[in-house]
Amino acid sequence: MPNRYPVATVDELDENPRALVECDGREIAVFNHEGEYYALSNRCPHQGGPLCEGAITPEIGLDENDWMWTYEDTAVVRCPWHTWEFDLETGVNQSDDRYKVPTHDVEVKNDTVYVVL
Amino acid sequence: MNVERIIDADAHVTEHLEDLIPYISDEYDAVRELTDGLSNPRSTIFSACHATPRISPAQLGGSETGTTDRTGGMPAVRTSTDKREEMEQFDIDQGVLSPTLLLALNTVNNPRYAVALANAYNAWLSENFLADNDDLYGSIVVAADRPDLAAEEIDDRARNDSFTSVSLMPGALLPPAGDRKYDPIFDAAQRHDLPVLLHSASSPLTTGLPTVFRYTESYAEGHCLANPMFNIWNMVNMMYRGVPERFPDLDIVFQEAGLAYVPYVKWRMDDIYLELSDEIPLLNKLPSEYIDDQFYFTTQPLGHTAQNARHLSYVIEMVGPDNILYSSDLPHRSFDPPEELLNRVGSQFDEATIQDIMWRNSQHVFGL
Numbered sequence: 503m504p505n506r507y508p509v510a511t512v513d514e515l516d517e518n519p520r521a522l523v524e525c526d527g528r529e530i531a532v533f534n535h536e537g538e539y540y541a542l543s544n545r546c547p548h549q550g551g552p553l554c555e556g557a558i559t560p561e562i563g564l565d566e567n568d569w570m571w572t573y574e575d576t577a578v579v580r581c582p583w584h585t586w587e588f589d590l591e592t593g594v595n596q597s598d599d600r601y602k603v604p605t606h607d608v609e610v611k612n613d614t615v616y617v618v619l
Numbered sequence: 620m621n622v623e624r625i626i627d628a629d630a631h632v633t634e635h636l637e638d639l640i641p642y643i644s645d646e647y648d649a650v651r652e653l654t655d656g657l658s659n660p661r662s663t664i665f666s667a668c669h670a671t672p673r674i675s676p677a678q679l680g681g682s683e684t685g686t687t688d689r690t691g692g693m694p695a696v697r698t699s700t701d702k703r704e705e706m707e708q709f710d711i712d713q714g715v716l717s718p719t720l721l722l723a724l725n726t727v728n729n730p731r732y733a734v735a736l737a738n739a740y741n742a743w744l745s746e747n748f749l750a751d752n753d754d755l756y757g758s759i760v761v762a763a764d765r766p767d768l769a770a771e772e773i774d775d776r777a778r779n780d781s782f783t784s785v786s787l788m789p790g791a792l793l794p795p796a797g798d799r800k801y802d803p804i805f806d807a808a809q810r811h812d813l814p815v816l817l818h819s820a821s822s823p824l825t826t827g828l829p830t831v832f833r834y835t836e837s838y839a840e841g842h843c844l845a846n847p848m849f850n851i852w853n854m855v856n857m858m859y860r861g862v863p864e865r866f867p868d869l870d871i872v873f874q875e876a877g878l879a880y881v882p883y884v885k886w887r888m889d890d891i892y893l894e895l896s897d898e899i900p901l902l903n904k905l906p907s908e909y910i911d912d913q914f915y916f917t918t919q920p921l922g923h924t925a926q927n928a929r930h931l932s933y934v935i936e937m938v939g940p941d942n943i944l945y946s947s948d949l950p951h952r953s954f955d956p957p958e959e960l961l962n963r964v965g966s967q968f969d970e971a972t973i974q975d976i977m978w979r980n981s982q983h984v985f986g987l
Contacts, residue, residue, distance in 0.1 A: 549956055583954070584954075
């Protein structure tokens with residue numbers, strides 16, 4: 503049976519859209535980004551920076567002519583230490599997919615947000 | 620592994636021009652008045668910039684800024700409390716302080732401004748960071764265009780034991796550091812038993828390597844190229860013009876280009892010295908031997924060394940473990956925490972060697 507770790511209430515994550523929780527000895531960053539919940543390991547695989555403090559931005563790409571920068575639909579969390587970028591949904595690094603942050607399921611039950619391990 | 624102590628040989632403060640203005644001495648009253656209230660000193664006094672701004676979350680549509688905004692800018696280190704909090708976060712015990720704005724000091728065209736700002740920085744640092752402590756140490760920043768006044772400043776500041784080095788910026792240092800015009804600076808540093816630090820930076824590409832600057836189209840390109848280019852240029856120039864031979868008791872520390880460029884430059888300088896020694900008459904031994912005796916290198920930026928754990932150890936062996944000083948570069952955005960070095964090579968060397976790199980070499984070079 504999966505373990506559910508309470509993070510915060512839905513209202514609390516509306517008010518402050520990020521939280522850091524410890525689940526079974528692991529630090530997990532939980533984000534409410536545009537109404538969707540995401541949970542990733544808090545530890546950047548580069549040098550251990552705290553992802554829960556990172557900015558969430560669109561990924562930047564190029565248009566079809568490889569000319570102008572465009573904003574992609576993918577949201578990334580950028581490590582506050584050296585700006586390594588990880589896909590919020592998959593945890594995969596945007597520049598080298600050999601680097602991946604573990605991601606976890608998030609569930610809402612009775613107005614409480616849980617990380618599921 | 621446990622290290623007894625960590626000394627950061629490149630611990631930045633982030634001085635703003637407005638911090639320095641009150642410390643401009645009365646002799647430079649006019650500079651103080653002309654500088655006060657300037658909205659964009661980086662282009663009106665300095666000529667320091669990048670090809671583009673660094674793309675940062677703050678400029679991205681729909682961005683949500685994190686709680687510690689290292690990505691948009693960098694944390695401010697304008698008081699000793701700021702610095703101590705940061706050192707505590709990264710388990711660093713002592714720091715040799717480097718400037719930020721004044722890394723581009725050589726892009727200041729007018730020597731009156733350059734001297735006034737360098738001396739004001741030293742006064743500001745002394746009063747705000749160096750009073751009554753044994754964890755923060757200063758480097759006397761000097762204006763290269765007036766080596767005579769730089770030597771006076773060194774004589775003056777060296778009376779404060781908390782100043783443990785002299786900083787001559789290699790970025791846009793024209794002519795480079797081997798020129799005889801800088802002899803008064805090296806002479807004063809040697810006389811006071813202070814090492815000379817050469818800390819490279821990317822914003823002085825503008826005037827230091829203008830052709831390179833013109834053909835960089837992003838912050839990333841300039842940032843990648845500038846530091847090794849400035850350091851290699853100054854190292855070769857100092858070596859072949861005989862600075863270490865003419866100042867045999869002077870220690871010279873290169874900062875902010877990491878380690879891996881050093882073995883290549885040593886081999887190349889030795890090779891060319893052996894082929895063309897008639898053109899390099901001042902040297903009496905191999906350039907690499909002068910480097911072993913008098914040159915030191917701070918570790919950051921190590922680069923992306925993760926793909927093969929042994930390679931960084933090879934580099935350390937080739938540079939010489941006695942000539943390597945751990946540095947973080949905090950709070951700048953390309954910083955290396957101590958673990959970046961320790962985790963990679965902590966098990967590759969004996970404990971004494973690791974202690975040397977993490978603090979003992981710095982203790983010796985800076986006389987801490």
